[in-house]
């Protein structure tokens with residue numbers, strides 16, 4: 419597999435191009451499952467009315483914010499993404515639906531300027547697959563750096579289910595049907611084919627979970643809907 423697909427500039431251009439169709443396609447790609455998964459992956463966090471600091475990494479156009487605000491209504495929400503086109507939609511959403519109260523940062527998480535030991539919660543939905551192993555190691559170190567001691571994290575990513583038949587069907591759906599839908603509905607077939615390439619390489623969140631454990635974070639692997647999405651959650655204990 420061409421390692422160039424993990425080049426941050428390549429990834430940024432891909433998401434800049436996909437931004438005009440991303441939200442609608444996201445819904446179609448998972449039959450609406452992505453909405454449920456975005457709620458489920460926050461279920462390890464205790465609901466609190468306190469003013470917690472939460473950061474949504476690789477936030478795209480803010481697909482997780484509704485679930486975050488439901489779970490942590492008084493939290494200060496910061497979001498980070500490096501795609502200026504995705505963030506254009508995020509800024510509009512923050513203005514129209516969230517009182518312009520969300521702090522939006524355009525940065526590369528692998529070279530970020532976030533404050534150390536600052537966040538109570540770190541989340542990231544569907545952003546892990548465009549990292550290779552080395553980048554995941556940097557990512558884990560960065561999460562450890564920015565979390566407060568006792569702070570929690572949760573991540574989720576589209577994955578290849580382990581069941582053979584389901585894996586074949588899901589692979590066919592994501593790799594073949596989705597690009598056709600992308601072309602018919604939105605005119606973006608190549609970009610959506612790329613997403614399957616990343617998922618095919620990523621397989622599931624087990625490796626990332628191990629990398630986080632090696633970085634000294636307490637983690638727990640989770641599987642959603644027979645492994646069609648996987649993730650992990652945990653805590654910085656020291």
Ligand SMILES: C[S@@+](CC[C@H](N)C(=O)[O-])C[C@H]1O[C@@H](n2cnc3c(N)ncnc32)[C@H](O)[C@@H]1O
Pocket residue numbers: 426429430433434444475476477478479480481482498499500501504525526527528542543544545548
């Ligand atoms: C698949 S989208 C996920 C968006 C959103 N979190 C969601 O739930 O749908 C991945 C996002 O990660 C961003 N991204 C990828 N690599 C990044 C990096 N190194 N630094 C910052 N953002 C990055 C992309 O620009 C894109 O908006």
